[in-house]
Amino acid sequence: MALIVQKFGGTSVATTERIKNVAKRVARWKAQGHDIIVVPSAMSGETNRLIGLAKEISSVPDPRELDVIASTGEQVTIALLAMAMHAEGLKAKSYTGPQVRVLTDSTFTKARILQIDDQRIRKDLAEGNVVVVAGFQGADEDGNITTLGRGGSDTSAVALAAALQADECQIYTDVDGVYTTDPRVVPEARKLDTITFEEMMEMASLGSKVLQIRSVEFAGKYKVKLRVLSSFQDEGEGTLITVEEDNTMEQPIISGIAFSRDEAKLTVLGVPDLPGIAYKILGPIADANIDVDMIIQNVGQDGTTDFSFTVNRADYTKTLEMLKGVASDMKARGVTGDAKTCKVSAVGVGMRSHPGVASKMFGALAAEGINIRMISTSEIKISVVLEEKYLELAVRVLHKAFGLDQAD
């Protein structure tokens, strides 16, 4: 008998029919003697509907009030789920985040969980209840309602699992696990049985949107056993996200190929190579709330340097305009950019102990005549920026080169 936290996303609870299916699934786990805590998201589309109402009132709604309204989405789901469980003959009780004292800081619309009071939940579990806790929400010290930001239900589930020292936190999604890459791009992609937290975080940050990155970080920090499963299939073990410790011989060098579209690259050319130039260039961009991804600086031979970085394509034009002003201020030679780039990354903890991964990667791309525009590496990841048209080809080539294609 184990204590299991099960998180169901918006598509899994999109209709009352699907909510009944979730209740049936929970009933099967309960029948095996497990204690279950269920953490649902809002019915899909509901959070957008609520925020839409707020936008009808004000283009810049007050964040505190936005959380009051946005948190109702999950509150509806918990009650419906509890009712559906009653219909399955289960004892079940629902709680909002504030009710079980999911204590957060006061950063409305993207609050961070500080603490969870487990007393009430433990009591209900002991009485045989399935406990249904609204994801995505909590309350600050003064009792103000807060939300954790988009995808925050994953974080809620992991935090509950950590607070209650659950045996496993299961994230039910519309995919049956984490794949070596997107199967829509590479049909030979394989589902991974396990992946390390570090790899998962890199995959998540690179656009594999199976899990919210904060929840993975949280799970890693608190050593919560995290499993990704399909809510639409009854079979399958999904993908287990593990603390890296079983460094077996089978450990693959590369676990997956991640990618993201919609990248744009910008370069300030011939910047005088003086301390503080990165800050001068990126400061105004950060102030404009534009997220900068990869950053590269090459020192040239004439005492000047070329400074390149990538942003989301939607921010390209705005960023280019800002850079022109900055470049002229700092007497740089000019600004260039390319709105049509993409990023492809090989991710794997195995590369720590295996030299030559980068050269293998560059070689495979070169063999197909794919020109690399930027390179960035971390301990367990190598990313390249390419012309967008090469994205699918590059992913397929690398997937094959690193032996990730399915055996059969």
Next chain:
Amino acid sequence: MALIVQKFGGTSVATTERIKNVAKRVARWKAQGHDIIVVPSAMSGETNRLIGLAKEISSVPDPRELDVIASTGEQVTIALLAMAMHAEGLKAKSYTGPQVRVLTDSTFTKARILQIDDQRIRKDLAEGNVVVVAGFQGADEDGNITTLGRGGSDTSAVALAAALQADECQIYTDVDGVYTTDPRVVPEARKLDTITFEEMMEMASLGSKVLQIRSVEFAGKYKVKLRVLSSFQDEGEGTLITVEEDNTMEQPIISGIAFSRDEAKLTVLGVPDLPGIAYKILGPIADANIDVDMIIQNVGQDGTTDFSFTVNRADYTKTLEMLKGVASDMKARGVTGDAKTCKVSAVGVGMRSHPGVASKMFGALAAEGINIRMISTSEIKISVVLEEKYLELAVRVLHKAFGLDQAD
């Protein structure tokens, strides 16, 4: 400068456009230097939508969970209202019932308010905020979310006014006050400037659905000055509901003519006149959750009695079937009934000190050839049950007979 509680019903906040209008109205009161607490209902239709979702899951949803879901309707409105007030340049903060500790008992779906903590609201008011509190909801001692039943927002508003000793509690509705009778039936109906709590309670219980009866009772008990106003008109003083104390000469004998359609009358004939017959007849009906309204028992000369009562027409057939069984058990002579009756009542505190009101009423009806089927009286009300076809005629005749028609 006064402290005013303003309650806005579902139709007043039915759209974001109307919510903006409410905010504008509140801004005008605030500009006059008043402290304002606003209590909104859910956007009209929203509570039904939420209960509809619950019914898709279960035909008999758990009351505790029903309250979790139903309470979200008002939670959406409070946030939208606070945002709309910000757009008007007002400081405003929203609270759910549980947040301001509207403490109730644990009777889910029809909880009763026990206590309200005024500390937080007073602090916010002192800081210049309009405080927006969700109507219809609270939390019990264990923090479970409760709702007060349909129309409970009126009660929330009155309870807040009582707890904070507000100068006035204003109920904004889609009518501009309380009328001597329904203007759709009698075009000459007059808006009343004042009405006593007792009269208002009789009017409410008789089908004048301007205010929830519980809120009137509450206001009377705690001496809250209650005013009914139109949320769609900017002018007008509405109707003030007063504690009966200014017994001026102008005090009318009758304040209004109330009526209700959809009544059905049932009679058990020739019941042996023994102790306990009322209980034997009405017990099973109460157990079947059928509301009984008027009850009359006439003792006959042969040691038997006729026992009559009225129920809502929707319950007529079911009640008749039940009665047949009961009648045969108690060896009564038989059961008769009439599904097409109505009730018309004259209400007024003045009748206490004026004899002859009943005979005036019966005389006016007799002059029009209207046969009275049942009569029931209280200290400030005389009700008659009539054939349904006479309803409009009877209301018009009585309205005129008691001098309620407009002067011009």
